[in-house]
Amino acid sequence: MNPQSDALPDVSLASASNFVAASGLVIDEVTNTSVGGHADLGTDHHTPWGVVHGGVYTTLVESTGSIGASHAVGERGEFAVGIHNATDFLRPTTGARVAVEGTALHQGRTQQLWEVIITDTSSDKVLARGQLRLQNVPMPKEAN
Numbered sequence: 001m002n003p004q005s006d007a008l009p010d011v012s013l014a015s016a017s018n019f020v021a022a023s024g025l026v027i028d029e030v031t032n033t034s035v036g037g038h039a040d041l042g043t044d045h046h047t048p049w050g051v052v053h054g055g056v057y058t059t060l061v062e063s064t065g066s067i068g069a070s071h072a073v074g075e076r077g078e079f080a081v082g083i084h085n086a087t088d089f090l091r092p093t094t095g096a097r098v099a100v101e102g103t104a105l106h107q108g109r110t111q112q113l114w115e116v117i118i119t120d121t122s123s124d125k126v127l128a129r130g131q132l133r134l135q136n137v138p139m140p141k142e143a144n
Helices: 018-023 054-076
Strands: 026-030 034-041 078-089 096-107 111-120 126-138
Touching: 018 054, 026 054, 034 054, 054 078, 054 096, 054 111, 054 126, 096 126
Parallel strands: none
Antiparallel strands: 026 034, 034 096, 078 126, 096 111, 111 126
């Protein structure tokens, strides 16, 4: 499935900001209640101790949840911004292809709650999980 829709800007890795592109997140599928993607994590994502930095997982949680939540409210002329990100780092890794799966837990008129699970695809072990609360806000007016 093409992760693009009229309700979302281009969420491809090629169009991402330098910060998001550095995370390596590739979005494979987006619906109003779920997002599926993956990332190849390696030495570019390491701490000085040689394991993937927790900030990478936090970024994957924030990006995945924001994309899904924004897709859900895009037809209303809104998008969603993270207001609380709680990411748990469960296992260290030096590198892996990870599956990134986001699921809506609650979708209200003004706020949403998403869970994102990050799994090492070679072992099926969960490396991190996060919960992201988002606020639905009006789409910004285009600059004249």
